[in-house]
Amino acid sequence: MQVNEYKPLIVAFCCNWCSYAGADLAGNNRLAYPADVKIIRVPCSCRVNPMFILRAFQRGADGVIICGCHPGDCHYTSGNYYTRRRMAALFSMLDYLGIEKERTRVEWVSAAEGAKFAATMNDFAKTVASLGENKRLEDLRCKK
Amino acid sequence: MQRVGVFVCWCGSNIAGTVDVEAVSEALKSEPGVVFSTNYQYMCSQAGQDMIKDAVKEHNLTGIVVCSCSPRMHEATFRKTAAAAGLNPYMVEIANIREQCSWVHKDVLTGTEKAIILGKAAVAKVNLNTPLIPGESPVTKRALVIGGGIAGIQTALDIADAGFEVDIVEKKPTIGGKMAQLDKTFPTLDCAACILTPKMVDVAQNEKIRIFSYSEVTEVQGFVGNFDVTIKKNARYVKEEICTGCGACVEKCPMKKIPNEFNLGMDNRSAIYIPFAQAVPKVATIDPNACNMLKNGKCGVCSKVCAAGAIDYTQKDEYINEKYGAIVVATGFNPISMDKFDEFAYNQSKDVITSLEFERLTNAAGPSAGKLVRPSDGKHPHTIVFVQCVGSRCESCAEKGKEYCSKICCMYTAKHAMLTRDKYPDTEVYVFYIDVRTPGKNFDEFYRRAVEEYGVKYVKGMVGKVTPEGDKLKVQASDLIANKQLHIDADLVVLAAAIEPDKSARPLATMLTASMDTNDFFTEAHPKLRPVESPTAGVFLSGACQGPKDIPETVSQAGAAASKVIGLLAKDKLTGNPCVANSNELMCNGCSSCANVCPYGAISYEDKEFRMPDRTTKVRRVAVVNPAVCQGCGACTVACPSGAMDLKGFANSQIMAEVDAICK
Amino acid sequence: MHNNKYLRDEIIRISGADVSKCMRCGKCSATCPAYDEMEYHPHQFVNMVECGDIEPLLNSESLYKCLSCFACIDRCPRGVQPAKVVEAVRLTAIRKQGANHITADDIPAVVDADTPQQLLVSAFRKYTK
Amino acid sequence: MKVSYFPGCTLKNKAKDLDMYAYKSAEVLGVTLEEIENWQCCGGVFTTANDEVATKLSSIRALKYAGDKEQPLVTVCSACHNVIKQTNHAMQTNSAFADKVNRYMAADGSYKGETEVYHYLEMLRDLVGFDVIKEKVVNTLKGKKIAAYYGCLLLRPNKVMRMDDPENPTIMEDLIKSLGADAVVYAKRNECCGGYISLESPDAAKKNSIAIIENAKVNGAQMIITACPLCKYNLEKCGADIPVVYFTELLAEALGVKEDTNA
Structure with a gap:
């Protein structure tokens, strides 16, 4: 009998200059992380509209992680600072709504940190998996 | 509705090894908008690209999805292919099923499943793509070189030779940098001053080159082709134009x-x-x-x-604003501080010196007029111990030194040892080494000559402790080949200190938004294929600011950086990135939220007349984005409360479609 | 060469030192104040443990010559911590039944009127189990 | 100011001077040393192996005692200081070790590494201040050329001890200067005297100690001060022809409390 292990659905927004390249480097170095993580490329972490995150949870995502350049290293000088502030507010609101704050994360991953990218994703996927399925914000009408 | 073609690449076995490419192309066939789907061994090859071009014609495609390696690798390639097939190049989307799928997952089932989802996201996005046309911006035909060492000098000379104006900003009172402090240069032993100073004179006399010495860059604005730079000329209290340098x-x-x-x-x-x-x-x-x-x-x-009347005690720092098309960073290096390595007693004895100090000691224009003497008592040293790798190749947990090899020390130490034996044959010279690294033309031959012809004693091992005692330096070291601990009474100990980027590099990198590695060396756009460019467009790298380098390497990199700058300045116009923000003026309420977050000042406001449904007109204030200045970060799109601001190429609807596709 | 993988892994585990970081510079041996007393020197301890060549070390007097002055730890450019490796090998040797390097009976012959307690306590901790 | 004080085995016996003058001087400087009740010997050397737990418990009891009183723990013997500080560091950084320790400590309550450990010298520098000491000097030692001998235990491993620059320390020199004397700087002041090897191979220890004394003398030293009874023993045993004294004795002399302790 095959046991169907619970697989979380994780959306990762990665900035084009640091974190997406960091993810590429993880690939180059064959550093494995769970396939549950699906990456969406954005020019800068500050492009991530809270709307995207709400939509992801609404459609059944179990965790959302945003990766950007380290503070001070943003390709656009200050984008990641906006991200940090906006997401702090958003995550706190989501937490209030019942989306545990462990399901949301902002992480700084540089283009040189392939290993950090893989480690972050492994850790995040593990954390999210341990929380189980996220149902709080799911729009059941989206389920076919 | 778009007519989308999907092309799944095997990348040999790189993708096909972990992803069932056939299944992927089959699964994507039924996605909305997809009219054609196939897979091929190497999509980026000529045959693969032809396949795309043929399919565009045959199936009347309006959008293309390539499931392949990272877009950072081949997005540009496939955009060109699309353009060649008559499509707008921005109608291409890449699903990264190599770096972010086949290479990080081992199981074929999971890999294939994920590849299909990534492909679906790309299809969903391309369905909402619109043709984009990049804007153009003019190029200021002048270059700025920051740093006036050999790297900066060579870059400036080469750019000026091509007929463009160049400014050099040097923080010291003179250009020349570290090379001006050197005595001889390896492996040919020509005198550094003899080959450098004529170049310095060339710079001074070249009418295309201006030198801002004793100056620093304090602010950088703008972007490739149009940098706006503030240079602070420190007050030197001497009128430069009048001073004759009589002394x-x-x-x-x-x-x-x-x-x-x-x-x-x-x-x-x-x-x-x-x-x-x-x-x-x-x-x-x-x-x-x-x-x-x-x-x-x-x-x-x-x-x-002062007969010329050049002294001016009231002189103030002066700020100069200048426009540049390109910026070259040539900020160079410094030896690291020896404070954390006092087992070698650098802070406890004057006769323990660094290699750069040794250069000055042997230089005819140096403090001892070229006579090799001990700094403490001016006596001739009879036994000299050279210690290699001081602070280089240190593990980070050792909490001191640098992790990298400083690259130049093996050769200059061989040079110092050889020259000492040549000029003072009565001197015993020991070199303690971990490895002797001599990959360079005539380098190993040079090192062997030091050993075989000049009798330099190379000892495999490290010095553990230097104890100044009386007028001797007691050196305790290991000889790993003989498996012995050596005790040498030396007169002079020379430390090959690791080199590090100049301290001014880090704040400069922040000003330029150019990236750096953890050691504060500037990162190149590609380590192999774009070694003299920074990832930030219009910023180029010359010399040791990018990594440890010797003079020949520095000069060749300086020339390479210059040729890149010339290539840029030779253009009259630059095509920009079309993925810029744009504001829907019908939705914009002119609140200024977007302008407040824009790091480039790309957003301004205009009063515009709108026709109302009742045929009256109304004037409203709306945001306007300057596409030449906008870099496309998207900060404004999130700040906009009315949803008027969007980013071309990464539109709200497009990203939302990707989210939907992934979360299905 | 004798390659004892079990002992090697055990020594690396209890020492907490990463011998694979060693770049063979010999600075540990250059700095060692007990070098002349030793048959195997600090850099050899690191190298031989890495190779699993541990028997000769276990039987060598060198184990009892290390002063635990930690000069090799502080000066190693690679953070290898040779003194911890030596200590781990010594513990492996003296933890065996009856393998104490000194006994209380040896003491009266070697003390004098000034011998501080600290000397005896330290020696016992280093040499016995 | 009140601090917990761990004297150590030798200070109650062969190194009574080190202990006595530490008390006397602290009193003058307004510090009360409160000796830990029922302290046990630290063991003399720190066993670096990860799996050694029992040998470190006496240090942990001392640390916990000070921690419970919310006082910093002050030591004066170099060896005790080294053992206790390294043990404390292990408690702070090695959670597996800390777990094991706390299982042994169950009866006394758990300890996480919160106590601050000061060597007496660090206490003088960081809690009292050398400038304060300078003001309290009554017998200036002007003209004396004194060499500080650190040995290995005070400074290394630097990552844990963090007392001073391990290769070119100045804390004892600063103390010497604040007492009015001239500090002799010599490179071998942080080299090992031979330590416990003098039990088995007195000649090996002798060789190291002679080199240290020679280096100090060549640089003009008339006297050597140290914080470690074993260093003092080894340096004297090798036939030193200049006095080797505890730093607390020198401090007491300058502060004018040496005579009345002798009386």
């Missing part, structure tokens, strides 16, 4: 006990000084921390003896 002031200045930086503090200079005889520009500079006149208004000797 009368230097001679008469009563403050003569200031440590001379050029000789690394091994002798003194006066408060008003010219760093060295061949300085360019050859003008005096007053050290404000040492000058009595500037500190408490008492003295004024230099002003009295």
Whole structure:
């Protein structure tokens, strides 16, 4: 009998200059992380509209992680600072709504940190998996 | 509705090994908009690209999805392919199923499943793509070179040779950099000054080149082709245009006990000084921390003896604004501090010196006029111990030193050892090494000559402790080949200190938004294929600011950086990135939220007339994005409360479609 | 060469030192104040443990010559911590039954009127189990 | 100011001077040393192996005692200081070790590494201040050329001890200067005297100690001060022809409390 292990659905927004390249480097170095993580490329972490995150949870995502350049290293000088502030507010609101704050994360991953990218994703996927399925914000009408 | 073609790449076995490419192309066939789907061994090959072109024609495709390697790798390639097939290049989307799928997952089932989802996201996005046309911006035909060492000098000369104007900003009173401090250069042993100073003169005489010495860059705005730079010219209290460099002031200045930086503090200079005889520009500079006149208004000797009347105690720092099309960073290196390595007693004895200090000691223009003597007592040293790798190749957890190999030390130490034995055959010379690294033309031959012809004693091992005792330096070291601990009574110990990027590099990188590695070396756009460009467009790298380098390498990199700059300045217009923000003026309420977050000042406001449904007109304030200045970060799109601001190429609807596709 | 993988892994585990970081510079041996007393020197301890060549070390007097002055730890450019490796090998040797390097009976012959307690306590901790 | 004080085995016996003058001087400087009740010997050397737990428990009891009183723990013997500080560091950084320790400590309550450990010298520098000491000097030692001998235990491993620059320390020199004397700087002041090897191979220890004394003398030293009873023993045993004294004795002399302790 095959046991169907619970697989979380994780959306990762990665900035084009640091974190997406960091993810590429993880690939180059064959550093494995769970396939549950699906990456969406954005020019800068500050492009991530809270709307995207709400939509992801609404459609059944179990965790959302945003990766950007380290503070001070943003390709656009200050984008990641906006991200940090906006997401702090958003995550706190989501937490209030019942989306545990462990399901949301902002992480700084540089283009040189392939290993950090893989480690972050492994850790995040593990954390999210341990929380189980996220149902709080799911729009059941989206389920076919 | 778009007519989308999907092309799944095997990348040999790189993708096909973990992803069932057939299943992927099959699954994507039924996605909305997809009219054609196939897979091929190497999509980026000529045959693969032809396949795409043919399919565009045959199936009347309006959008293309390539499931392949990272878009950072081949997005540009496939955009060109689309353009060649008559499509707008921005109608291409890449699903990264190599770096972010086949290479990180081992199981074929999971890999294939994820590849399909990534492909679906790309299809969902391309369905909402619109043709984009990049804007154009003019190019300011002038380059800025930051740093006036050999790297900056060579870059500036090469750019000027091509007919473009170049400015050099150097923080010291003279250009010349580290090379001006060297004695001989390996492996040919020509004298550094003999080959450098003519180049310095060339710079001074070249009418295309301006030198801002004793100056620094304080602000950088703008973007490739249109940088707006503020240069701070520090007050040197001497009118540069008038000073003849005669040196009368230097001679008469009563403050003569200031440590001379050029000789690394091994002798003194006066408060008003010219760093060295061949300085360019050859003008005096007053050290404000040492000058009595500037500190408490008492003295004024230099002003009295200056026949040209060049002294100006009231001079202020001056700020200059200038526009540049390209910026070259050539900020160079410094030896690291030896403070954390006092087992070698650098801070406890004057006769323990660094290799750069040794250069000054053996240089004819140095503090001892080229006579190799001990700094402590001026006596001739009979036994000299050279220690390699001091602070290089240290593990990070050792909490001191640098992790990298400083690259130049093996060769300059061989040079020092050889020259010492050549000039003073009565001197015993030991070199303690971990490895001797000599990959370079005629480098190993040079090192072998030092051993075989000049009798330098190379010992495999490290020095553990240097104990100054009386007028000797007791050196305790290991000889790993003989498996012995050696005790040598040395007269002089020379440390091959690791090199690190100049401290000014980090703040400069922030100003330029150019990336750096953890050691503060500038990162290149591609380590192999774009070694002299920074990832930030319009910023180029020359010399040791990018990594440790010797002179030949620095000069060739300087030339390469210059050729890249020339290529840029030769263009009249630059095509920009079309993925820029744009504001829907019908939705915009002119609140200024977007302009407040824009790091580039790309957003301005206009009063615009709108026709209302009742046929009246109304004037409203709306945001307008300057596409030449916008870099496409998207900060404004999130700040906009009315949803008027969007980003081309990464539109709200497109990203939302990707989210939907992934979360299905 | 004798390759004892079990002992090797055990020594690396209890020492907490990463011998694979060693770049063979010999600075540990250059700095060692007990070098002349030793048959195997600090860099050899690191190398031989890495190779699993541990028997000769276990039987060598060198184990009892290390002063635990930690000069090799502080000066190693690679953070290898040779003194911890030596200590781990010594513990492996003296933890065996009856393998104490000194006994209380040895003491009266070697003390004098000034011998501080600290000397005896330290020696016992280093040499015995 | 009140601090917990761990004297150590030798200070109650062969190194009574080190202990006595530490008390006397602290009193003058306004510090009360409160000796830990029922302290046990630290063991003399720190066993670096990860799996050694029992040998470190006496240090942990001392640390916990000070921690419970919310006082910093002050040591004066170099060896005790080294052992206790390294043990404390292990408690702070090695959670597996800390777990094991706390299982042994169950009866006394758990300890996480919160106590601050000061060597007496660090206490003088950081809690009292050398400038304060300078003001309290009554017998200036002007003209004396004194060499500080650190040995290995005070400074290394630097990552844990963090007392001073391990290769070119100045804390004892600063103390010497604050007492009015001239500090002799010599490179071998942080080299090992031979330590416990003098039990088995007195000649090896002798060789190291002679080199240290020679280096100090060549640089003009008339006297050597140290914080470690074993260093003092080894340096004297090798036939030193200059006095080797505890730093607390020198401090007491300068502060004018040496005579009345002798009386």
